[in-house]
Amino acid sequence: MPDAERERGFEPSSGDGPEGGGPARAAELRTAYEGLLRIRRLLVGREDVPAPWELRAAPRAVALVLEAAGFPPSAVDAGGRRCRSGYRVAAAGTGPDRVEVSWPGPPGGGAAQEERERLTACAAELERHGWECLLYRGPRGRRFLEVEPAHRPPDGPTG
Numbered sequence: 571m572p573d574a575e576r577e578r579g580f581e582p583s584s585g586d587g588p589e590g591g592g593p594a595r596a597a598e599l600r601t602a603y604e605g606l607l608r609i610r611r612l613l614v615g616r617e618d619v620p621a622p623w624e625l626r627a628a629p630r631a632v633a634l635v636l637e638a639a640g641f642p643p644s645a646v647d648a649g650g651r652r653c654r655s656g657y658r659v660a661a662a663g664t665g666p667d668r669v670e671v672s673w674p675g676p677p678g679g680g681a682a683q684e685e686r687e688r689l690t691a692c693a694a695e696l697e698r699h700g701w702e703c704l705l706y707r708g709p710r711g712r713r714f715l716e717v718e719p720a721h722r723p724p725d726g727p728t729g
Contacts, residue, residue: 582633583643585658603638619700625667633659655681671715
């Protein structure tokens, strides 16, 4: 692993990168997810409420939850074209702690037909982790989730 990557830490898949994976990534993902839960327990006192850092890095936190739950991220090839259907996480632009989750895929790959079911499943997982999700229909009738924290974490540990 290059030094720059090591300093930045694990980066969950946003759905805009290349296809990848393997045992090393799976181990790093497991460690990152366990770290997220540990930080929540320490800072918030619960695992079902986002920690303060997650509000500052909401797209990263949401992508981590989705990837750890086994949802496939979308992917793009070297030319920037979608080559795999899956979740895509991006800042929503409507607030610093809001995220948009969509389900894109390659043309003719069936992503549009499966997006409602898949996004509903994504929403259930995110809500279990303290995120509130609203399903919308956007341009060209494509669905997406708008995701924001359901509860604001306290400033320090509880309990």
